[in-house]
Amino acid sequence: MKLEKIAVATPLGIAKINGDADGVRSLIFTDKKSPVTKVIPEVLQECVTQLEEYFNGTRTEFTVKINPQGTEFQRKTWKSLQAISYGKTMSYLEQSKVLNKPKAIRAVANANGKNLLAIIIPCHRVIGTDGSLTGYAGGLWRKKWLLEHESENKQQSLF
Known part of the structure; x- marks a missing residue:
């Protein structure tokens, strides 16, 4: 099965996406200059469409087929991330408790950091216990x- 790789422009910079008929394997942001893919392979078209809908504010949940690559613990951790609703957050401590691993906060945070499916598996929704923004591979x-973007109380511009 051929692994397709593309680069698409988003409000957060270039997103590099790869996957095949088994699903999307990765969606990561890069700060490097990269040409945008002009023709999107069919196996990645639904991912691009759903990503555009997310950024346009018309999609709050991803249904695209995914194929995350990781250890059993990482996949369980990532599965727990998918249960965090759009517009909601959870602390690393809360996530570790959901996984029945209350003392494994660092291991959970480390697994979140290995998530290669940005936005689709919403690790951005995990914050510090004190509400601080900690750790995010994309910056x-x-x-x-x-x-x-996901907040109900979006900051409005005065001008």
Whole structure:
């Protein structure tokens, strides 16, 4: 099965997406200059469509077929992330309790950091117990942007 790789423009910069008929394997943001893919392979078209809908504010949940690559613990951790509703957050401590691993906060945070399906598996919705924005592989500014994008109380511009 051929692994397709594309680059698409988003409000957060270039998103590199790869996957095949088994599902999307990764969606990561890059700060490197990269040409945008002009023709989207059919196996990745639904992912691009849903990503556009998310950024346009018309999609709050992803249904695209995914194929995350990781250990059993990582996949369980990522599955728990998918239960965090759009516009909601959870602390790393709360997530570790959901996984019945209350003392494994660092392991859970580490697994979140290995998530290669940004936005689709919403690790940006996990924050510090004190409400701080901690850890995000795509950069804290992107995490802040995503949380504000999903907030019911969007910051309105005066001009």
